[in-house]
Amino acid sequence: MDILANLWLGLSVAASPINIALCLLGVLVGTLIGVLPGIGPIATIAMLLPITFNLEPVGALIMLAGIYYGAQYGGSTTAILVNMPGEATSVVTTLDGHQMARQGRAGAALAIAALGSFFAGCVATVVIAVLGPILSKVAQSFGPAEYFSLMVVGLIAATVLASGSVIKAIAMILVGLLLGTVGSDIETGAQRLTFDIGELADGINFTTLAIGLFGIAEIIRNLERPEERGVLDRKITGLMPTWADIRQSFPAVLRGTTLGSILGILPGNGAVLAPYASYTLEKKIADDPRRFGKGAIEGVAGPESANNAGAQTSFIPLLTLGIPPNAVMALMVGAMTIHGIIPGPKVMESNPTLFWGMIASMWIGNLLLVVINLPLIGLWVRLLKVPYRLLFPAILVFCCIGVYTLNNSAVDVVLVAVFGFVGYGLLKLGFEPAPMLLAFVLGPLMEENLRRAFLISRGDPMVFVQRPISLGLLLVALALLAVVVLPAVRKKREEAFQED
Amino acid sequence: MRLNTVAAAFGLIGLVATAGAAQAQDYPTRPITMVVPFAAGGPTDTVARLIGQSMSKTLGQQVVIENVGGAGGTLGAARVAKADADGYTVLLHHIGMATAATLYRKLPYKLPDDFAGVGLVTDVPMTIVAKKDFPAKDLKELITYVRANKDKVTLANAGVGSASHLCGMLFMSGIEVSLTTVPYKGTGPAMNDLAGGQVDLMCDQTTNTTGQIKGGSIKVYAVTSKTRVPSLPDVPTTTEAGAPNVQVGIWHGVYVPKNTPAPVVAKLEGALQAALKDETIKARFADLGTEPEPMDRATPAALNAYLKAEIDRWAPVIKAAGVYAD
Amino acid sequence: MTRLRNPGNLIGGLLLIALALFTFWQTADLEIGRAMRMGPGYFPRLLAILICAMGVLLVAISAFTPGPRLERWSWGKLALVLGAIIVFGFTVRPLGLVLSGAILIVLSTLAAPDSRWKETAVFGVGLLAFVTLLFPVALGLPLAIWPRF
Numbered sequence: 021m022d023i024l025a026n027l028w029l030g031l032s033v034a035a036s037p038i039n040i041a042l043c044l045l046g047v048l049v050g051t052l053i054g055v056l057p058g059i060g061p062i063a064t065i066a067m068l069l070p071i072t073f074n075l076e077p078v079g080a081l082i083m084l085a086g087i088y089y090g091a092q093y094g095g096s097t098t099a100i101l102v103n104m105p106g107e108a109t110s111v112v113t114t115l116d117g118h119q120m121a122r123q124g125r126a127g128a129a130l131a132i133a134a135l136g137s138f139f140a141g142c143v144a145t146v147v148i149a150v151l152g153p154i155l156s157k158v159a160q161s162f163g164p165a166e167y168f169s170l171m172v173v174g175l176i177a178a179t180v181l182a183s184g185s186v187i188k189a190i191a192m193i194l195v196g197l198l199l200g201t202v203g204s205d206i207e208t209g210a211q212r213l214t215f216d217i218g219e220l221a222d223g224i225n226f227t228t229l230a231i232g233l234f235g236i237a238e239i240i241r242n243l244e245r246p247e248e249r250g251v252l253d254r255k256i257t258g259l260m261p262t263w264a265d266i267r268q269s270f271p272a273v274l275r276g277t278t279l280g281s282i283l284g285i286l287p288g289n290g291a292v293l294a295p296y297a298s299y300t301l302e303k304k305i306a307d308d309p310r311r312f313g314k315g316a317i318e319g320v321a322g323p324e325s326a327n328n329a330g331a332q333t334s335f336i337p338l339l340t341l342g343i344p345p346n347a348v349m350a351l352m353v354g355a356m357t358i359h360g361i362i363p364g365p366k367v368m369e370s371n372p373t374l375f376w377g378m379i380a381s382m383w384i385g386n387l388l389l390v391v392i393n394l395p396l397i398g399l400w401v402r403l404l405k406v407p408y409r410l411l412f413p414a415i416l417v418f419c420c421i422g423v424y425t426l427n428n429s430a431v432d433v434v435l436v437a438v439f440g441f442v443g444y445g446l447l448k449l450g451f452e453p454a455p456m457l458l459a460f461v462l463g464p465l466m467e468e469n470l471r472r473a474f475l476i477s478r479g480d481p482m483v484f485v486q487r488p489i490s491l492g493l494l495l496v497a498l499a500l501l502a503v504v505v506l507p508a509v510r511k512k513r514e515e516a517f518q519e520d
Numbered sequence: 521m522r523l524n525t526v527a528a529a530f531g532l533i534g535l536v537a538t539a540g541a542a543q544a545q546d547y548p549t550r551p552i553t554m555v556v557p558f559a560a561g562g563p564t565d566t567v568a569r570l571i572g573q574s575m576s577k578t579l580g581q582q583v584v585i586e587n588v589g590g591a592g593g594t595l596g597a598a599r600v601a602k603a604d605a606d607g608y609t610v611l612l613h614h615i616g617m618a619t620a621a622t623l624y625r626k627l628p629y630k631l632p633d634d635f636a637g638v639g640l641v642t643d644v645p646m647t648i649v650a651k652k653d654f655p656a657k658d659l660k661e662l663i664t665y666v667r668a669n670k671d672k673v674t675l676a677n678a679g680v681g682s683a684s685h686l687c688g689m690l691f692m693s694g695i696e697v698s699l700t701t702v703p704y705k706g707t708g709p710a711m712n713d714l715a716g717g718q719v720d721l722m723c724d725q726t727t728n729t730t731g732q733i734k735g736g737s738i739k740v741y742a743v744t745s746k747t748r749v750p751s752l753p754d755v756p757t758t759t760e761a762g763a764p765n766v767q768v769g770i771w772h773g774v775y776v777p778k779n780t781p782a783p784v785v786a787k788l789e790g791a792l793q794a795a796l797k798d799e800t801i802k803a804r805f806a807d808l809g810t811e812p813e814p815m816d817r818a819t820p821a822a823l824n825a826y827l828k829a830e831i832d833r834w835a836p837v838i839k840a841a842g843v844y845a846d
Numbered sequence: 847m848t849r850l851r852n853p854g855n856l857i858g859g860l861l862l863i864a865l866a867l868f869t870f871w872q873t874a875d876l877e878i879g880r881a882m883r884m885g886p887g888y889f890p891r892l893l894a895i896l897i898c899a900m901g902v903l904l905v906a907i908s909a910f911t912p913g914p915r916l917e918r919w920s921w922g923k924l925a926l927v928l929g930a931i932i933v934f935g936f937t938v939r940p941l942g943l944v945l946s947g948a949i950l951i952v953l954s955t956l957a958a959p960d961s962r963w964k965e966t967a968v969f970g971v972g973l974l975a976f977v978t979l980l981f982p983v984a985l986g987l988p989l990a991i992w993p994r995f
Contacts, residue, residue, distance in 0.1 A: 364731025
């Protein structure tokens with residue numbers, strides 16, 4: 021019954037008027053910056069840190085956490101409406117979400133994303149409360165070998181993201197991996213493919229790449245084909261999902277929530293894999309996988325739930341171990357230290373009001389988000405009615421400001437233009453950018469952990485099969501490979517026959 | 521409405537000739553940009569935001585933090601080196617300012633000539649830590665063990681040029697042994713693998729280790745400062761524990777571009793010293809496991825001399841390790 | 847000249863091969879190391895080899911299977927939008943947010959097939975006022991609003 025008492029303690033902290041107000045402020049700011057293309061939670065939280073100096077630590081952290089998961093909600097809105105993923109985790113949402121919008125079902129896509137996220141958020145909160153401390157210990161047994169094997173699984177899953185040619189998808193994955201190697205070598209500091217541009221020493225920024233490849237390329241494509249864009253502002257069928265939609269989505273939401281909750285706990289930023297894993301799963305178990313990429317609602321519901329569940333459970337490594345799994349959590353560490361709380365395994369015992377208050381606030385925040393977002397759907401959908409000649413310069417302005425403020429440097433802005441060109445070229449030649457983005461995110465993690473595993477094992481490759489979790493993951497990877505490759509081979513054969 | 525908006529609007533319609541050439545006596549008449557050459561949220565950023573907030577009060581103008589991350593802090597330093605020498609662009613950098621002189625063979629600026637010091641801010645001590653079931657009882661045993669098992673022991677760090685990398689190099693050269701170093705991208709993942717027992721040793725700032733030490737997830741052997749650290753009173757210094765040549769701190773300093781007028785530097789120095797005397801700053805620094813520098817170190821002369829000394833001190837250590845960041 | 851059967855795959859494949867060769871050239875001075883003890887050059891070059899293989903495969907396929915015809919490129923619109931972005935990148939620091947934002951809006955609107963300048967002017971002023979209030983003022987981002995003389 022400890023947990024009930026703890027949750028009660030947390031609720032009593034989080035439900036104080038000032039903390040509810042801060043939570044609301046946080047999720048509002050988060051939704052706003054999430055919706056604006058190019059502006060991410062990292063820049064916003066960094067800028068708002070000084071404002072929190074004068075707040076109570078619990079209130080400050082509740083607000084900052086609200087910005088983080090609020091931005092996850094808002095990010096899916098932009099992904100669905102204008103095909104612009106602002107975060108690594110909303111790339112998958114563009115695949116089917118934007119297709120739904122093109123079919124006049126933007127309202128249903130937004131609503132199912134919000135409802136799925138809410139459900140996932142509620143479950144993940146309970147998971148954190150009940151299992152957090154235990155699971156985090158298990159998660160810490162993940163070493164370099166395990167992370168490497170996990171990334172292998174992720175990369176094989178990446179091929180499933182493409183709906184066209186498998187060879188082209190593999191080529192895109194390899195190019196994504198290559199882009200991921202740009203920057204200083206982790207071990208020797210040697211510059212790889214940086215062309216003596218100092219700004220590239222830390223690698224290419226994800227936002228820069230995603231906005232260029234997806235957003236800018238999409239804008240130019242819309243400009244050259246006004247008639248296709250026209251579909252978007254004409255018939256909009258129903259703002260809410262139908263019962264059939266909900267029946268179809270619910271199992272996907274359940275599976276997505278489970279996957280997201282598990283992956284989010286990994287301190288090595290497992291949450292980034294969650295939406296991809298969910299999309300792969302949904303596409304593979306669907307009766308008719310061909311619907312995916314053409315507006316399948318499960319392709320929105322599953323990944324969005326996984327995304328939000330992962331976003332919440334990624335607080336577990338921070339709160340129970342004191343280890344930040346991603347850049348936003350690293351900022352939360354900064355916020356905690358500024359307030360005199362040194363993150364570590366003792367935070368839960370030494371600051372129970374903070375720990376449980378934050379957890380309870382996440383549930384309140386999710387409730388606020390769904391209450392805010394459902395009525396907003398009408399407004400967002402109406403945004404599509406704004407003539408494109410006005411909408412796209414506005415998108416460009418937000419993208420450019422957002423990218424510029426990443427490092428306050430012109431180089432990032434120029435890179436957006438470069439990747440915009442690449443993205444347009446890929447569209448024209450029939451290559452799909454989604455697998456490339458996933459590979460870009462996973463590649464550095466994979467190479468690092470591979471090299472680290474070899475360093476620790478003194479060059480013994482057996483570590484990958486001697487450690488049970490790593491072995492298990494590699495077996496999953498093999499199974500997945502079979503699932504991916506076999507149908508492709510069969511299809512190729514059929515095509516070959518048809519040709520004769 | 522912000523003052524700079526108003527002032528700049530005036531400039532636009534031509535009523536104010538130049539903002540850049542404002543008299544040094546009036547300084548500051550507009551917000552000051554403090555460049556932090558690292559991402560927001562890290563330990564250096566935290567120090568800058570604490571100091572900047574307090575300096576704003578003394579100077580009567582907002583001190584805006586601008587994070588210009590990348591290339592081990594050299595991008596941010598380069599921006600300040602190239603900025604106007606009017607006191608409106610200042611740099612807050614740590615020990616990496618000095619080590620970059622050797623770590624980077626082609627720096628876009630000259631060290632130490634392109635900068636003028638304002639003062640030292642704080643000297644964050646380092647801790648030598650190990651996974652919690654590491655066999656050695658104290659630092660002496662650790663050194664004996666490491667020497668005997670140098671093929672087995674692994675030393676983690678947070679990447680080339682990071683505080684933990686520097687301290688690790690100094691540790692290895694101090695006890696004359698070479699270990700397998702395992703690099704990570706940042707302190708978080710390195711700490712995760714140390715707490716999870718995947719790697720054996722690390723040397724990192726108290727800012728990053730205190731929480732884990734107090735939580736019992738890692739073992740601490742020594743602090744690398746001259747005196748014991750108030751937040752870890754039971755931990756001996758390296759001198760007490762038998763490794764006197766492993767002494768290192770992550771010192772932070774405030775710089776302006778060279779040729780900044782002396783009265784401007786003096787105003788900044790005054791504001792920095794006032795910040796270091798601020799009780800809330802003292803308290804926050806204590807939480808971070810460090811303390812403000814004494815007033816005689818928070819001066820241009822002290823920082824200029826220290827920067828030179830540190831450049832000379834690290835050059836042989838880095839050259840011996842043979843690791844360069846470019 | 848006979849029409850190419852699958853120009854998308856052919857050109858894509860050739861570009862991949864070019865990318866692979868470029869990578870080889872650029873990473874020539876990086877140490878390779880061994881599989882068990884990789885140097886900085888190992889992973890990029892391994893990828894370059896695989897990318898090259900995929901490129902060859904695509905070129906080969908393009909000789910045997912038909913594909914859709916190559917779409918026309920709208921070079922003008924592409925240049926305007928990308929140019930607008932690049933100009934913004936280089937002007938935002940010296941000219942400030944308002945002026946460089948205005949340039950971005952004007953240049954990109956030139957690419958719209960149905961631009962109406964009066965409408966764009968009104969909308970642009972509102973947009974710039976909004977972003978100025980939001981980013982430098984409310985969020986405190988270090989962006990200059992006006993040019994500094």
